[in-house]
Amino acid sequence: MHIEELTLPGTYVITPALIPDARGSFYEAMRGDLLEKATGVPFRPRQINYSVSRRHTLRGIHSVRIPPGQAKYVTCVRGALRDIVVDLRIGSPTFGEHRVNVLDADSGRSVYVPEGVGHGFLALTDDACICYVVSSTHVPGTQIDINPLDPDLGLPWDCPEPPLISDKDAKAPTVAEAVRAGLLPRFDKAGTP
Structure with a gap:
């Protein structure tokens, strides 16, 4: 297993060592x-979640307020997706920056998303299934939603057609609006060493 830190502090991509044989891997x-x-x-x-999406579905950018905070270990278990993490921690040296990874079931690659970092993805295949292993249970009213099409973020979704997006995500605030509303965590309060 290879664990590599991304340039967003506390965020990692994990690539497992595949052991193939005649049966599979x-x-x-x-x-x-x-x-x-x-x-x-x-x-x-503390909780495991799955979502299943058709091709060109865009979900995110999501995080959880601190407290309670929530770290995520994200894996694509069927199909493929373009996974994007965004640093939403005010005071972080990489605040507002993002990193892109392609996650697919064949590679088994995962992304570790620390508390305070936002997460979203675009389904690249039909019937794409993503698994979130999370560090806290769902607490209503603590979710942070950021509009994934925020022009100031300029996230490279690279979708060849308008993405399928929920009303909640489409109406979510931009990062600037979330800062003004006091919704985002401070870097020194997030779960990083």
């Missing part, structure tokens, strides 16, 4: 001990 999707060693932060799963 095997890999360790997550190792808590290795993740904790790399991040310096304990990750204790």
Whole structure:
């Protein structure tokens, strides 16, 4: 398993070592001990979520207020998706910056998203399924939603047609509006070492 920190502090991409044979392949999707060693932060799963999306569905950018905070370990278990993380932590040296990864079921690659970093994705295939292993259970009223089409973020969704997006995400505030409303966490309060 290879764990590499992205340029957003505390955010990692995890590439498992695939062991192929005549039947298919095997890999360790997550190792808590290795993740904790790399991040310096304990990750204790509290809830597992799945979403299934048709091609060109855009979901996000989502995070959770601190407290309660929520780290995510995100894996595409069927199909493929363009995964984007955005630093929403006020005071972070990379505030407002993003990183893009393609996650697909064949590679088993995952992304670790720390507290305070936003997450979203575009389904690149029909019937794409994403798994979120998260560090806290859902607490109504604590979700942070940022418009994934915020022109100031300029996220490279590279969708060949208008994406399918929920009303909630389409009407979500921009990052600037979220800052003015006091919705975003401070970098020093987020779960980074």
